[in-house]
Amino acid sequence: MEDSSDAPTLLSSLLRHPDDLSKLPALRAEFLRKKTTVDATLKAGLQEQLQVTQAGMTHISDGQRVVNQIKEEMMTIDKLCAESQALIKDFPHINLVSQTHRNFVAVEEMRTEIEKFGSNLEEVEALLREDDQDLENQPNLLAVHYGLSHLRDVRDMAMEQTRNDTESSGALELVNNLPLDSAGGATLQDHFTRLDEAVDSFDEHIGQACMNLITLVQSGNNGLVVRLALVIDEEEKKDKQVKALQNAQREYKELASRFKSIAAGPKELRGYKEKFLKAIELNAQNGFDAPNGSRETFLGDPDRLEKSLRWYFNDLNTVKLGLSSLMPPKWRIFKTYVQIYHTQMRSFLLSLVDSSDLQSPHILALIHWIPKYYQKMTRLGVESDAKELQPHVIDERDEELIREYRTLITKAVEQWMERMQRSDLQSLLSRSSSSSDLDNDVNGCLRTKTVGDMWKMLHEQLGVAAESSLPSVVEGVVDSMIRALHVRQEAWTSLLSSEVQKYATATASSDAEGLQPLQDWLVAIANDQIACIDDDPVSGSQSYLSRFQDTYEPVVSPAYAISSQTQLEALRDGYVDLSTHCIHLFSSLIFTVDFRSLLSELFTTSWLNPQGQHMKQIISTFEDYLGDYTHALHPSLRDILVEELADALLVKYLSAVHNRGVKFRRTENYQGKIKEDVLAIFAFFGNYEHSFPTIKNNWRVVSFLVELLDAPKDGQSVVAAYERFKTAYWDLQLSWVEAVLRARDNFERGMLNAVKGRAAEMYVERQAETVMSKVK
Secondary structure (H helix, E strand, O other), X not given: OOOHHHHHXXXXXXXXXXXXXXXXXXXXXXXXXXXXXXXXXXXHHHHHHHHHHHHHHHHHXXXXXXXXXXXXXXXXXXXXXXXXXXXXXXXXXXHHHHHHHHHHHHHHHHHHHHHHHHHHHHXXXXXXXXXXXXXXXXXOHHHHHHHHHHHHHHHHHHHHHHHHOHHHHHHHHHHHOOOOOOOOOOOHHHHHHHHHHHHHHHHHHHHHHXXXXXXXXXOXXXXXXXXXXXXXXXXXXXHHHHHHHHHHHHHOHHHHOOXXXXXXXXXXXXXXXXXXXXXXXXXXXXXXXXXXXXHHHHHHOHHHHHHHOHHHHHHHHHHHHHHXXXXXXXXXXXXXXXHHHHHHHHHHHHHHHOOOOOOHHHHHHHHHHHHXXXXXXXXXXXXXXXXXXXXXXXXXXXXXXXXXXXXXXXXXXXHHHHHHHHHHHHHHHOOOOOOOOEEEOOOOXXXXXXXXXXXXXXXXXXXXXXXXXXXXXXXXXXXXXXXXXXXXXHHHHHHHHHHHHHHHOOOXXXXXXXXXXXXXXXXXXXHHHHHHHOOEOOXXXXXXXHHHHHHHHHHOOHHHHHHHHHHHHHHHHHHHHHHHHHHHHHHHHHHHXXXXXXXXXXXXXXXXXXXXXXXXXXHXXXXXXXXXXXXXXXXXXXXXXXHHHHHHHHHHHHHHHHOOOOOEOOOOOHHHHHHHHHHHHHHHHOOOXXXXXXXXXXXXXXXXXXXXXXXXXOHHHXXXXXXXXXXXXXXXXXXXXXXXXXXXXXXXXXXXXXXHHHHHHOOOOOOOOOXXXXXX
């Protein structure tokens, strides 16, 4: 379970974007479900522990009662012995003689054993040397164990008597330094040292056999395995006796000292069974951590994880089929191996899960390995809920691995997108339109080079996500990609707008600086957006977005495939909006830079001059731009550009009533000049038959301008002209009407007041916006 201090980090990873707030109900439901599962598990575990504890307390009570009964019986026996001593005449003298005799016999026995100690040790050493020459079989293992056990018991008894028995101690002190060989040079202490060396050599033989136990079974060397089991089983029994003696001496020291049978035998724990289990653990560790072991193989090639762990299941299968029948049944050797090996597997996998150096292929391999592991264990006859396979092999951190794998992919996508966008923005800011940044497609349309690379990268990362075979991973990656595409759209919109805005405040000398490269970029970016969504049903060619959709839909859940349609539609609309925004900015640049002075002269004296060619100059500029860029634009954007130019010109034309020095005099032929301008517009845009009907209909608004200018100055005529205008164009701005009226040479305040009064009374139903919404 994760520490509570990691909760903010976990939430930040889950809720990284505002859109993720919609996931809160699902996350809350998931956490509640997990909490319910954990609570149920804890409750069951608590109940089991309570039952075990209760049973243990019952056994302890029963054991304590039995011990008390034994203690009472022993006290009764001791009392009877004391009473019987009083009935025997001269019992103290008899007891002293008996004790002296026993001590003498013990000394004689010990002296005999000590005199034979050297020869017995030499025999054991000879057997050990023979086994050194045949470590694969060790035929003398049992004989060596028997001899060493006897010698160790003799040494232990001697040392014990040296410490505790004064009379025997004196005898032993005499013989301890006696020469025991024919040369008269070796002492008992020398033989004890040689015994320790022989024991070390024997332990090495045992350790080597334990470490090679699986190999011995696989090679059919069952004899050595059985001999090894007999040795360890015998040592385990002796260790139990030592523990019992130690417990008895600790609890009933005085009573235990009276019984020779209790004090006989080994005095120290030798721990061969524990060493045997440790050897099993070390053997498993070597399989994981040794050079060319599972860890090194996995880190070098994650696809070889299953192959690198083949030894693990081979070992367990060998234990189940071959070793179980060779070991004492009480050991339950197969379950022991499973528990030890599972613990090592868990340590191995958790160390990998916690590593910060894993790449996405490693994490994916781990995700796939967990269910395979439990499947293989089931084939060996060990169910996933068996006690030997507890706790979970990665502490049930499967979801964490999946999230981490998904995060690695999404982070790679974000980094790629950021690098691409940063490179594009830098190229745009430096006004680079070289072949390294912009290109023409097969149709001659201007394009950026990075858009193709971007979609290629997205498909590659989507393929990486699909390799997981986990719909949740693919769905999270798709969500991240869609967000990244939205961010790219917003970044382009913001940057292009700010770059175009610079020309609105630029001086005349710097108007043309970097203008054409910026216009090239606007056209290329607009074309990119259309390429992302342009499907051709005739040729069957698909857009980038459609291919993206076709790639991820087969590997996500049906519910997500349906719900993602809304996100894709929003993304598609964003591409349309950005492309039209680029065309709008392209058009605005023309009016800002090329027509800066021309537009300021509309409706002024210079415009009324018969020599004035303002509209012809504007149309000529339009012809140049459309001639240069029509073929570089995507076909679906060409008509949009034409209509954008016509609409922008109409807005600028109507807004020109605010120009300084504008005055419509009755004595001047401003009506004819306006008509001349409109006819020139119609003549030019009439060449674009798809757009001309819309353009012609929009420019009819100029007739309402003329009507406002020509209406008699009596209030009713002007008000009637305003009413007709307002009825046709509901979003007509009163501020603009005021500017038009003030531009009349016969303007009077009453005329404006009458219009304002009527405007306050009129109600016009709102409809779709008209061109007059842009005219202030």
